Amino acid sequence: MISEDSILATVADAVRAREPLLIQGNGTKSGMLRPVQAARTLSTAGLSGINLYAPKELIISAWAGTPLPEIEAALAASGQHLIAEPPDLSSLLGKTGKPQTLGGITASNLSGPRRVAWGAMRDHVMGVRAVTGRAEIIRSGGRVLKNVTGLDLCKLLTGSYGTLGVITEVTLKVLPAPDATGTLVLPGLDAAAGTAALSAALGSPFGVSGAAWLPQDAAARVPGLAGIGGPLTLIRIEDFAPSVLYRIGRLKDQYALPGAITLDTAQSRSVWADVRDAKPLAAGADDAVWRVSVRPSAGPGVLNALRASGTVGFLDWGGGLVWLAGPADTATHAAVEAAARAAGGVWTLLRAPDTLRGAVSVVPDEAAPMARITRAVKAAMDPGGILNPGRLYAGL
Amino acid sequence: MIRQPGSKPEVMGRRIHILAGLRALLPETGLITEPNLLKPYETDGLSAYRQVPLAVALPETTEQVAAVLKYCHQNGVRVVPRGAGTSLSGGALPMEDSVVVGMMRMNQILDIDYPDRCAVVQAGVTNIGITNAVSENGFFYAPDPSSQLACMIGGNVNMNSGGAHCLKYGVTANNLLGLKIVTIDGDIIDIGGAHLDAAGYDWLGLLTGSEGMLAIVTEVTVRILRGPEGARAMLAAFGSNEIAGAAVDAIISSGIIPVALEFMDRPAIHACEAFAHAGYPLDAEAMLIIEVEGSAEEQDRLLGQLSAICQRFDPLSLKVSQSPEESLAIWKGRKGAFGAVGRISPDYLCMDGTIPTSQLPHVLRRIQEMSDSYGLKVANIFHAGDGNLHPLIMFDANDPSSFHKAEEFGADILKLCVEVGGCLTGEHGVGVEKRDLMQVQFHAHELQQQREIKSAFDPDWLLNPSKVFPLLEPEAAGLPQAA
Structure with missing residues (x-):
C-alpha cells in the first residue's frame, strides 16, 4: 500500500531530477499506443481501495490503483454497475496476471458496447484527483452528479494516458444494473444491411443499449452464438424483465426477418461480455490491432475497404466502432489511417510491436493550430515533460 | 458587489x-x-x-x-x-x-443525419430549435434548460447546460459529438465529428463548460435521440423535507431511474400553485414530480411501483397522471416556477449549487435559518435525482441593501453546498456571479x-x-x- 503523498514525492523527485516517469497501474495497457522511454516507473497499483460508495447517490469513489473487478463486485453487491461497461482487453493486450485498475481504465477512456447509448467512461467521471507534472495534487469535479464549476479537467485527464497528470482518485457516476438483458439476433445480413438494421434499432423508441455486427468468422468465435451460422447482427435491450420482453418483441416484429432469434439474460450477458472484450476479433499473435471510430453508417465501408489489406474485424456501436486486426506493418497501418480519414473518423493503434507503434501515428496527428494548443496545455500541466513522454504523440 | x-x-x-x-x-x-x-x-x-x-x-x-x-x-x-x-x-x-x-445571426441547421443520429447546427440555433427540427421524425435533443425557448446551443456548450431530464439523458457534454471553434489567433479548428470517440485529448470535454474563455464555438455536432413511446408524470406530496428526501432515496434504491425527479419545498409549491393553478397540494411541506417513459403498459407498471414506494412514506397526496394533459398540468407549475416567484417578488436571484442528495434535509434546514436571519424569503426547487439545488432568493431591487443581502445570502448557500461535499454550480456556470467564491471550492494552486x-x-x-x-x-x- 502506498499513499497519494508518496506518489507526489516520486513525481517531485522526478521533476527535480528531470527524469521521465513511466506512469501505470498494473501495466495491463502498456502495449497500447506508443512505447514510453523512461528510466523510472511510477505505479499507482499500491494506492488501492474504495473511499466512498453511496448507492443512493449513484456515486463511487476509489483510489486509482483499485482493481476494476473489485469495484464491479462492490457495485454488483448493491445491484449497480459501471455505466460505460469498460472492456477487459487482456486477451488482446496480453495477460499480466493482474487486473486492470480504475486509474488505467480512466486514463485510457475505454468503453464497451453500452457506450452507443449511455456514453463513454469520460461521461461518468464526476471527480478526479491527480498529481500533475508540477508536482501538485489537483482536484477537479467532485462527488456530485452535476458540476460545472471551473474548467472540466476530469475530461481532460480522462483518456490522457497519464501524460498530463497521475490520476490518484476517480469518482464515477453509477446506475442501477438492469434486471434483465435480451438480445435479438438477426442472421444473414451483410455489413451494410446489418448496420442499417442497427441504425433502425438505435433510432427506435426502445432504448437499445448494444448494437453490433459480426461477420461469420467473428460470430463463430463467440461461444454464446455457436451454431447459428452466418454473419450476425446483435441488438441488445437492458431493462426490467417485462420491458425487455416487450421491446425485443416489438423490434423483432419491426424487422420480420426469418431466422431471427432471441437470447435470454444469461446468454445475452455472456455474448455481450465477449463483444465488449473484443473476443470476436481473430487477432493472430503477430497481428496489430486497431480501433477505428467513425460515423456508424461508414463502419461497413471501412471494414470492407481494409479487407484487401489483409485485415479482419467486426463492428460495435451500431457500426461506429470498427475493431480491426491485421499485419503489423506500416503499409497496413497506412491503409487503416487512410480508410479512417476517408470516413471522417479517427484510429487508435491498440496493439503492435514497438517498432511499428514507435514509428507511426498511433492516433491521428492534430492540425497545426490544435497541435500548438496541445503542446501548450501539456506544458501547463507537465512543464518538464516527465509524465509518460511520447505515449500519445512523438516528442510530447 | x-x-x-x-x-x-x-x-x-x-x-x-x-x-x-x-x-x-x-x-x-x-x-x-x-x-x-x-x-x-x-x-x-x-x-x-x-x-x-x-x-x-x-x-x-x-x-x-x-x-x-x-x-x-x-x-x-x-x-x-x-x-x-x-x-x-x-x-x-x-x-x-x-x-x-x-x-x-449564425442560426442555421446545417445537416440532420438520422441514420447516424446527429445534427450539425450553427452556434446561434436555439436549444428548442434543434428539437423542433427533428421532432417530425420522433427525435429530440436531450438537454432541456428552462430557458430552452431562447437559449442558444453555443451558450449551452459554453455553460455545459443541464435541465430537468439530466438524470437519464445527461447534460450538454454528454450529448455532443463535435465542435467547430475559432481561437483567439483566428484559427478555425474542427474538434470531433460524427463519430463517438475522439482520439487524443478530450478537447470537446474541456471546451464544454469553458464559459467562452478558450475559444468561440461556431458550429456544434449534437447527438439526436429518438423519443420514447410516451412519458407520464406523477406527483407525491409529503409532510416534511426529510420524508420527501427519504422517498427520493428509496426510489433510487429501487433500481428505477425516472427520467425526471423534481423536488419543490413549501414556498415553491405555494408560489407555483398561485401562478399556474396546477392543483398542487398546499398543505404539503415538500412535493416530488416524478416522470417515467415507455409504452403505456411500461408507464403503468413503473408508476405503480413508484406509487407503492411513495406510499411507504405517508404521502399527503399522490396523483398519478392518467393522460398527457394531466402530465402537462403537473409540469406546468414547475416549468412556470421562475415566473411564479417573479409574481411574488419582482426581483429574485436564482442560485444553482449541487449537493449530495443525502444532505438535502440538512441543507434545506440551514437555508431556512439563513432566510430568517437575512429576512429574505426563499423558495427551493431541486433536481432531486442529481442533487442540483435552485434556491430562488427574493429581494427588492429598489433597495440596494436588499440586493446586497440577497447576494450575501446566495453566497452563504453556495458555501454551504461546498461544505457538505457539493459544488458552487451545477448547470448555470460560474460567470462573474460566483467568480469570487471559487476560492471556497478550489485551492489557489488548483485555480x-x-x-x-x-x-x-x-x-x-x-x-x-x-x-x-x-x-x-x-x-x-x-x-x-x-x-
Whole structure:
C-alpha cells in the first residue's frame, strides 16, 4: 500500500531530477499506443481501495490503483454497475496476471458496447484527483452528479494516458444494473444491411443499449452464438424483465426477418461480455490491432475497404466502432489511417510491436493550430515533460 | 458587489480606429456601435450587473468570426462571446473596452443525419430549435434548460447546460459529438465529428463548460435521440423535507431511474400553485414530480411501483397522471416556477449549487435559518435525482441593501453546498456571479492550474476575461496575464 503523498514525492523527485516517469497501474495497457522511454516507473497499483460508495447517490469513489473487478463486485453487491461497461482487453493486450485498475481504465477512456447509448467512461467521471507534472495534487469535479464549476479537467485527464497528470482518485457516476438483458439476433445480413438494421434499432423508441455486427468468422468465435451460422447482427435491450420482453418483441416484429432469434439474460450477458472484450476479433499473435471510430453508417465501408489489406474485424456501436486486426506493418497501418480519414473518423493503434507503434501515428496527428494548443496545455500541466513522454504523440 | 476590471486605456484611446477596422471585416449591418443600440447587450440573465461594451459584432460566418478574433488579438481587444444572453451567472457581461461577438445571426441547421443520429447546427440555433427540427421524425435533443425557448446551443456548450431530464439523458457534454471553434489567433479548428470517440485529448470535454474563455464555438455536432413511446408524470406530496428526501432515496434504491425527479419545498409549491393553478397540494411541506417513459403498459407498471414506494412514506397526496394533459398540468407549475416567484417578488436571484442528495434535509434546514436571519424569503426547487439545488432568493431591487443581502445570502448557500461535499454550480456556470467564491471550492494552486490552461488557449487573456476566476491584480488593472 502506498499513499497519494508518496506518489507526489516520486513525481517531485522526478521533476527535480528531470527524469521521465513511466506512469501505470498494473501495466495491463502498456502495449497500447506508443512505447514510453523512461528510466523510472511510477505505479499507482499500491494506492488501492474504495473511499466512498453511496448507492443512493449513484456515486463511487476509489483510489486509482483499485482493481476494476473489485469495484464491479462492490457495485454488483448493491445491484449497480459501471455505466460505460469498460472492456477487459487482456486477451488482446496480453495477460499480466493482474487486473486492470480504475486509474488505467480512466486514463485510457475505454468503453464497451453500452457506450452507443449511455456514453463513454469520460461521461461518468464526476471527480478526479491527480498529481500533475508540477508536482501538485489537483482536484477537479467532485462527488456530485452535476458540476460545472471551473474548467472540466476530469475530461481532460480522462483518456490522457497519464501524460498530463497521475490520476490518484476517480469518482464515477453509477446506475442501477438492469434486471434483465435480451438480445435479438438477426442472421444473414451483410455489413451494410446489418448496420442499417442497427441504425433502425438505435433510432427506435426502445432504448437499445448494444448494437453490433459480426461477420461469420467473428460470430463463430463467440461461444454464446455457436451454431447459428452466418454473419450476425446483435441488438441488445437492458431493462426490467417485462420491458425487455416487450421491446425485443416489438423490434423483432419491426424487422420480420426469418431466422431471427432471441437470447435470454444469461446468454445475452455472456455474448455481450465477449463483444465488449473484443473476443470476436481473430487477432493472430503477430497481428496489430486497431480501433477505428467513425460515423456508424461508414463502419461497413471501412471494414470492407481494409479487407484487401489483409485485415479482419467486426463492428460495435451500431457500426461506429470498427475493431480491426491485421499485419503489423506500416503499409497496413497506412491503409487503416487512410480508410479512417476517408470516413471522417479517427484510429487508435491498440496493439503492435514497438517498432511499428514507435514509428507511426498511433492516433491521428492534430492540425497545426490544435497541435500548438496541445503542446501548450501539456506544458501547463507537465512543464518538464516527465509524465509518460511520447505515449500519445512523438516528442510530447 | 462584484468588482469589474478596469479598461485598457490604449484600447479606449484607439476606439474609433478599432471600430473602423472591425467594420471592414463584417457585413454592412454586422457591427453595432451606437450607444442606444448597444444598450440591449449591456447585461444578460444576471441583470443586476450592466456594462455597455465598445461594440457588438454580429458575424454571419465562421470566417467572419475568425477575422474578428484575429483583429481583436492583434489590437489587444477583449472579446465577450454571446448567444441569447440568458446566462444567469453573468457569463456574457461585457467590459467597457470589450467587443461582444453575438452569435444570433449564425442560426442555421446545417445537416440532420438520422441514420447516424446527429445534427450539425450553427452556434446561434436555439436549444428548442434543434428539437423542433427533428421532432417530425420522433427525435429530440436531450438537454432541456428552462430557458430552452431562447437559449442558444453555443451558450449551452459554453455553460455545459443541464435541465430537468439530466438524470437519464445527461447534460450538454454528454450529448455532443463535435465542435467547430475559432481561437483567439483566428484559427478555425474542427474538434470531433460524427463519430463517438475522439482520439487524443478530450478537447470537446474541456471546451464544454469553458464559459467562452478558450475559444468561440461556431458550429456544434449534437447527438439526436429518438423519443420514447410516451412519458407520464406523477406527483407525491409529503409532510416534511426529510420524508420527501427519504422517498427520493428509496426510489433510487429501487433500481428505477425516472427520467425526471423534481423536488419543490413549501414556498415553491405555494408560489407555483398561485401562478399556474396546477392543483398542487398546499398543505404539503415538500412535493416530488416524478416522470417515467415507455409504452403505456411500461408507464403503468413503473408508476405503480413508484406509487407503492411513495406510499411507504405517508404521502399527503399522490396523483398519478392518467393522460398527457394531466402530465402537462403537473409540469406546468414547475416549468412556470421562475415566473411564479417573479409574481411574488419582482426581483429574485436564482442560485444553482449541487449537493449530495443525502444532505438535502440538512441543507434545506440551514437555508431556512439563513432566510430568517437575512429576512429574505426563499423558495427551493431541486433536481432531486442529481442533487442540483435552485434556491430562488427574493429581494427588492429598489433597495440596494436588499440586493446586497440577497447576494450575501446566495453566497452563504453556495458555501454551504461546498461544505457538505457539493459544488458552487451545477448547470448555470460560474460567470462573474460566483467568480469570487471559487476560492471556497478550489485551492489557489488548483485555480492557477486552470488559469494556465486558459493561457494555453489564450495567452493574452482576451477571451471573456474576468469571468470564472477571481481577479488577479494585473488583470484587474487591465494588463495581460503572465502565463
